[in-house]
Amino acid sequence: MPRITLQAESKRFNLESLPPDGFIVIRALTYGQALERRQLATRLSMEQAQRNKTKQAGGDSKISKMDIDVMQRASREFEFANCIIEHNIEGPDGTTLSFNSPRTIDLLPKELGEEIEKYLDEMNGEEETEEDLAPFNSQSTQSSPKEAEESPTSKE
Numbered sequence: 001m002p003r004i005t006l007q008a009e010s011k012r013f014n015l016e017s018l019p020p021d022g023f024i025v026i027r028a029l030t031y032g033q034a035l036e037r038r039q040l041a042t043r044l045s046m047e048q049a050q051r052n053k054t055k056q057a058g059g060d061s062k063i064s065k066m067d068i069d070v071m072q073r074a075s076r077e078f079e080f081a082n083c084i085i086e087h088n089i090e091g092p093d094g095t096t097l098s099f100n101s102p103r104t105i106d107l108l109p110k111e112l113g114e115e116i117e118k119y120l121d122e123m124n125g126e127e128e129t130e131e132d133l134a135p136f137n138s139q140s141t142q143s144s145p146k147e148a149e150e151s152p153t154s155k156e
Contacts (some may be wrong), residue, residue: 010085013119018112025086030125037078077102079120
């Protein structure tokens, strides 16, 4: 019978935004960790959907965007803590950064954070697109995509 390997695949990436020798080693999330990350994002989006249902018509779209930003940050914090297994990135005081602390992300220059984010997406095979975020950007009260298709107000 075939056996699974318990060691997740890892890969070293040289960081172009941290010359001359900046690097990170990233391991892919396990299936269970990927589910946990999705559950975290779903819980936050469900809280948003519930809040939208209690609002009167013409609710504040800024709140929706804020919750999506929080969802993305929480998901990234989870990936940084669980996927980066080795690196040589030091903080301003010369100590090696610990990505187990969610606030460590705040210390990263924008270019470095975006480069690491790109490698995390590459390793985990998940990239968010506008289509993925569309349900969160609308103020729809439908509870499922099927209802949206069946709705007389939906575009065909």
